[in-house]
Amino acid sequence: MNGIFRFLGETVLQIFEKLGRGSYFLVLMLGGVPEVLKRPGLLIAQVYSVGVLTVALITISGLFVGMVLGLQGYTILSDFGAEQTLGVMVAASLVRELGPVVSALLFAGRAGSALTAEIGLMKATEQLSGMEMMAVDPVKRIVAPRFFAGMLSMPLLAAVFSMIGVLGGHGVGVGMLGVDDGAFWSQMQASLDVREDILNGIIKSVVFGFVVTWIAVFEGYDCLATSEGVSRATTRTVVHSAFAVLALDFLLTALMFGDF
Template structure:
């Protein structure tokens, strides 16, 4: 019994220590962000790495999510004679929830894991130590550009995911099933509120981007400098990012839509 309590206590202490280290690490990123933005090409390169290279999986996944939403939505709405509301259902589902959440999970799996691996391998090969010896801050040169690349990319990718999902819903509903095209778009336009639906979705995706990018760079920077340490850091990035996204989604949704 004593051993279990000791292990549990050690886990709690280690978790609190990690949270404190992550908070300090986040503060250092903000402090050194000015230096990283003076080398704008670094941030642009990370935007390409985190954003552009994630487009394929985001667009394809968004299309299939929209297709599935269209099929399921039509099957449900048909029971109540409300198939004209199919566009509303697809748009609200994507803009409020599925767009930011699924895009965030995909972003963490594709870009977050890659960033962790990249920084972790730089630590293994002692490139970060070499920068310190040359009076070059690895946080300003390596970490901050990757962090901001992820933060900026995430809302854009979530918006593209939602747009492609709406297109998929229109494709399956209007083109293949035969829902009225005018009703699909007009009811969507009437039901979607820019402030409560679109902007709240953008805010969610921004917060998810901050969480995923911070976890990715922190795990890479803090990993044990071995092959096994890097692999464990990548696993922690994906798992922690997924849990953070789902937890933040619940908290933000409870505040955003509780008055509706």
């Protein structure tokens, strides 16, 4: 009995300890802003490996998600004779939900895990301590550029995902199933609002980019400096990111689109 309570207490304390370390780490990273501004080359190299290399994955996934939305939406909407509103359905679900959420999940799997593994391996092979010995702050030099690169890339990736998805839905709906082209776009334009839908979607993707990259770099920096530690940290990055994205998505949706 005593053991259970001790286990529970230790777990809770560990969680709070980790949250504390993570928040302190975030403050340190924000202190790296001048360093990143002074050396934009660091940021460009990271935007390449975090953002550019994810574009292909995002494009292909977005295309297929949009096509599936077009196909499924058409089947259901044509039951009500409302296949004209297919564009609204495809665009609204992509811009509001699927664009930010799915691209954040893909981003966590493709870029987040790579960030954790890279930083974790640097720690395991004592490259980070080596930099400290040379009076180079690894948080500012290694971690901060990766963090800001992730934050910058995520909204752009989500926008690409939504755009390709809408085009994919258009290809299936208008090209294959014969929905009217004009109705597809005009109904979409009439129902979607720049501030209500597009801007809220961008805000979501910024928040997701922040959270996912933060988790990724922190897990890498905080991992046990062994090969097993790195592998565990990488797994934790993907799992915690997915969890955080889905939970935050519910909160943000309730705040943005809920009536309270």
